[in-house]
Amino acid sequence: xxxxxxxxxxxxxxxxxxxxxxxxxxxxxxxxxxxxxxxxxxxxxxxxxxxxxxxxxxxxxxxxxxxxxxxxxxxxxxxxxxxxxxxxxxxxxxxxxxxxxxxxxxxxxxxxxxxxxxxxxxxxxxxxxxxxxxxxxxxxxxxxxxxxxxxxxxxxxxxxxxxxxxxxxxxxxxxxxxxxxxxxxxxxxxxxxxxxxxxxxxxxxxxxxxxxxxxxxxxxxxxxxxxxxxxxxxxxxxxxxxxxxxxxxxxxxxxxxxxxxxxxxxxxxxxxxxxxxxxxxxxxxxxxxxxxxxxxxxxxxxxxxxxxxxxxxxxxxxxxxxxxxxxxxxxxxxxxxxxxxxxxxxxxxxxxxxxxxxxxxxxxxxxxxxxxxxxxxxxxxxxxxxx
Ligand code: NDP
Numbered sequence: 358x359x360x361x362x363x364x365x366x367x368x369x370x371x372x373x374x375x376x377x378x379x380x381x382x383x384x385x386x387x388x389x390x391x392x393x394x395x396x397x398x399x400x401x402x403x404x405x406x407x408x409x410x411x412x413x414x415x416x417x418x419x420x421x422x423x424x425x426x427x428x429x430x431x432x433x434x435x436x437x438x439x440x441x442x443x444x445x446x447x448x449x450x451x452x453x454x455x456x457x458x459x460x461x462x463x464x465x466x467x468x469x470x471x472x473x474x475x476x477x478x479x480x481x482x483x484x485x486x487x488x489x490x491x492x493x494x495x496x497x498x499x500x501x502x503x504x505x506x507x508x509x510x511x512x513x514x515x516x517x518x519x520x521x522x523x524x525x526x527x528x529x530x531x532x533x534x535x536x537x538x539x540x541x542x543x544x545x546x547x548x549x550x551x552x553x554x555x556x557x558x559x560x561x562x563x564x565x566x567x568x569x570x571x572x573x574x575x576x577x578x579x580x581x582x583x584x585x586x587x588x589x590x591x592x593x594x595x596x597x598x599x600x601x602x603x604x605x606x607x608x609x610x611x612x613x614x615x616x617x618x619x620x621x622x623x624x625x626x627x628x629x630x631x632x633x634x635x636x637x638x639x640x641x642x643x644x645x646x647x648x649x650x651x652x653x654x655x656x657x658x659x660x661x662x663x664x665x666x667x668x669x670x671x672x673x674x675x676x677x678x679x680x681x682x683x684x685x686x687x688x689x690x691x692x693x694x695x696x697x698x699x700x701x702x703x704x705x706x707x708x709x710x711x712x713x714x715x716x717x718x719x720x721x722x723x724x725x726x727x728x729x730x731x732x733x734x735x736x737x738x739x740x741x742x743x744x
Pocket of ligand 1: 369460506558
């Protein structure tokens with residue numbers, strides 16, 4: 358039976374992996390909406406290939422290019438923040454939420470409020486608005502399927518089991534490209550080095566987040582919202598091979614781990630087919646060729662991001678939204694060669710120290726906190742030593 362799907366963030370890395378799975382199972386899917394920010398030509402190309410009904414750019418200034426690229430295709434084109442939410446609210450069997458950053462929050466919320474099934478890759482939405490998003494899920498009767506590889510692994514390890522029987526959840530982290538460096542060497546790493554992840558091929562923002570370990574910190578907060586086992590029972594361990602994607606330990610000390618190739622098409626396929634399974638075009642895992650799986654403790658002296666995230670979620674209120682916004686600004690500045698790598702987490706900490714806001718109660722509150730924290734983070738950038 359054909360199922361309908363919308364992909365928010367179709368021109369990104371998760372978007373491309375999702376579309377590749379659809380390409381290999383073309384008859385199973387009918388594409389409704391595909392969205393991007395401003396990659397109009399790329400969006401038009403995939404919209405034509407997958408015969409989407411509608412293509413939307415978040416940046417309205419790019420709508421002219423999109424219309425031109427879609428000319429004669431019969432595909433509807435739209436642009437702007439409101440159009441993104443309207444596209445996300447169209448009824449479909451599956452929505453893949455893969456916009457990067459807090460920019461994905463409102464469209465993800467629109468899909469949730471429609472009561473749909475959402476494969477959630479956009480972790481920043483959950484970090485910034487965890488409680489609000491979760492209560493919208495409950496109210497609308499929506500289904501959230503974790504797409505992040507670690508959370509998808511935990512979801513799979515929990516299947517058929519009672520979460521009350523869980524003693525501990527362990528998120529695995531590759532450690533990123535700088536895992537073996539010392540404090541001195543870390544000060545002078547470049548943007549190009551940070552963008553070379555040892556195991557995963559991902560968008561620029563999450564690749565830098567992996568290098569600072571902020572990605573694992575954000576995932577810690579994400580895990581807290583998805584799997585209510587208590588903050589003290591969520592742990593992080595470095596596993597440089599990225600084969601074990603995470604683990605669940607039960608009361609009897611039995612540990613279930615999910616393994617697979619380091620390719621996002623695996624967790625995405627698990628969401629697309631849920632609760633069934635589907636074929637993927639990937640080579641099977643060859644453990645004999647991999648040979649060794651190793652594990653080591655995190656080093657929070659050198660990579661403080663996981664500590665900062667833990668403190669932010671413990672503090673609660675607006676802190677996670679402030680943290681996320683500050684990190685987005687700091688990563689953007691690092692990618693523009695404006696600050697040193699080690700300043701990223703410092704800017705986040707400085708912003709958290711300078712900016713406090715009341716507990717957000719609505720989506721609009723979260724967006725206001727996000728906007729305020731961005732201003733403070735930019736101040737923190739200006740007042741600090743540039744490279
Ligand atoms: P990419 O940077 O590769 O893609 C981001 C997508 O979001 C693009 O389609 C981009 O459009 C769109 N976008 C960016 N900004 C906006 C905006 N302001 N409004 C509307 N759309 C926007 O990111 P990834 O695919 O790597 O990551 C997407 C999400 O999935 C992130 O939250 C990330 O943390 C999460 N994730 C990613 C993984 C991966 O392997 N890549 C693994 C696990 C989670 P345009 O092309 O026009 O800029």
